[in-house]
Amino acid sequence: MNSELTHKLEVGTASKKSRVAISNFVIRKDSVQELSSIAFDTSNKLHVMAFWCLELVCEKKLKLFTPYIDLFCETLRKLTNDSSIRPATKICYFLTKSNHRKNGISLTQEQEHQIIEALIDRLIQEEKVAAKVYAMKALYVLGKKYDWINDELKLILTQDYPNHSIAYQSCSKKILKKLSQ
Template identity: 65%
Template structure:
């Protein structure tokens, strides 16, 4: 039996309008959100990338709704290989890094460790620039709490910057200024 959520994901595309429509529909009910996250986290599902595009917008608008799925997200994070899913997953990591107790998001030490480890891996792997920039930004935020991260981050972005785009270099310069 095909659900309305499945149909919306399946018929969606990368346009902002479409992603907003799917994310808004997902936020209408717990069942829809469960289906969206289940689809996003199932990397063998043909629609997993499309689901991640909309899940990113859910997290941007109402990150607290994502709280029950953080453990599962941490489990799948290292398995995500498709560039089109890596970027939104890395951006979700950035949203989680910026979250705090005031907005009701609590990351456990294990969750933080898994996310940080995956972000460092994204930076040193051959990823697209957008994913690396979000990884850099998230690691900078985590570094406020865990200052050892800055010791890892500095050499990676310093050595890597000349190989990348102006956008990457600009972000790297800004982060290095803040760290120093």
């Protein structure tokens, strides 16, 4: 694939400026399908960079991502690279927040269940703190619809609290406080 987007991903860097430029290009050129295809192909050497940019696209224009949510949900369980897990988990957070809003994106029950399963796995597995924080935030939102999530979330956060960093503890403390109200 020698497209303009592929070239931009190849020469892009991890810097915020570079990722923003690529995500703006994707939005302008309506290239979300191509970016998603690259991101979801875990064997593609540009997969991580594509996920970084996809996260920014979703942050700005989540509705553009709607046609690719099924593939995204299928890909969640296949992700093993920490550098793609964090943006994927953040995209889950964007989706769950939007799904909870009146005029937001509507996730199917199957999509919600795939996201829930992946997020719980992220919380209980050895993951970087950022992925765990977005997982707990997204699960908290989903817990407003599925009561059982709140019980699971309380249990996991309470058990894991002393074993994690200050950032993890801070976020889990806030969520535990919300769950207790």
